[in-house]
Each structure stands twice: as structure tokens, then as C-alpha cells.
Amino acid sequence: DIQMTQSPSSMSVSLGDTVTITCRASQDVGIYVNWFQQKPGKSPRRMIYRATNLADGVPSRFSGSRSGSDYSLTISSLESEDVADYHCLQYDEYPRTFGGGTKLELK
């Protein structure tokens, strides 16, 4: 099975920060990575598809990138509404596997 190792597991952030979360894939997953945002008590919301593409309605301060087997989600100029949990997913092959999640908390 492909492991998606997500880091950090939590991060203390300030409004206006640039935040980067990374998932490292244990095998090649190509471009088939999603990033999701999840707020307490809510369903995950897809933010990024095909590693670098912004989903509809997602603010442009979010971006996805890839460097080899490392996939990153970057939030520029963090706003209060961005404080949430974030998850990566590889959907290149079965079993689908998620990263362990990253919790953003305000300082």
C-alpha cells in the first residue's frame, strides 16, 4: 500500500502567515493527489485536485505543488477562516490512502 506521510501533524499559526503542509508518497502517485480542508463537525472540502489545480470556489491564496514524491499545500496570507484540519489523499491506485492530517491552530 502507498503511504502518505503528512507533516507537520499540527502547527501553531498567526493570521497573515504563509503556511506549508507536505505529504510524502512512499511510491509514485503521479499527479493524483487531493488536498482537503475540514472544519470541526463538517465534511471535508476538496481544495486541490491533480496535485496543483485549485478546486472551484477555493481562494487563490491556496496553492498546491509537487516536487518529486513530495506534495505540498501552501496557504499565503492566512485568514481566520483557514484555521482547520487539512488532509492529503492519493488516488492513483487502490487502496486509496490519506495522510494523517494537519491541525492548524492560532497562536
Add this chain to the structure above:
Amino acid sequence: EVQLVETGGGLVQPGRSLKLSCVASGFTFNNYWMSWTRQAPGKGLEWVASITNSGGSTYYPDSVKGRFTISRDNAQNTLYLQMNSLRSEDTATYYCTRDGHTMGMDYWGQGVMVTVSS
């Protein structure tokens, strides 16, 4: 507007069965693969099952293979998850998701809670 509405959750004893349903609307259901994903309380996300648009093929992780069965009724725009031999570690919120072809899990339902406890 795409909507996925799950029902069927609840409290069930270990070893018993439960069947979840997900009614889809706002898109052509039989054009899309569908999946179930779960989240144990305070934990991360875990993919549980997927099914092709025709229902002809299904996929499961080892953790549920042989116990869970995903199915669909394209005439009723409904996705199902039959869960047998339930264990305490199956306690989670279960989400119905649409597989947007090469775009991954693009829509999620609101989730339904399943609690396995005696």
C-alpha cells in the same frame, strides 16, 4: 447542485450488521464511480470502499474486505454500504463521496455516525 445525503447510521452491537444509504442528486449518478470514506472520532480519514459507475467492480482495503459490501442502484440514484460483523474499531462517521474521474473525491455528503458498542 450536487447533493449526497447519507442515512442509516446508529448504535449497533459488536458482531451485528448495519446498512448505510446515500441518495445522490444534482448530477448524472450512473456516470460516476462512488466511494465511502470514514473518520473515527478525533482521527484521520480512511477510505472504506469504491464502486465503478456500472457497479461491475468494487474495491476495499484489507481492514473491511470480506465484511463490508458496497453496491449501488443507478435507477434510484442510491449508493449503499452493507456492514457485517461490525467491530468497535468500525465506530466512525461514514461519508459518501463522488469520485470525479481524474479529479479525485470531489463531493462529500454530510456524514452519518456509526457507533459499535455493547
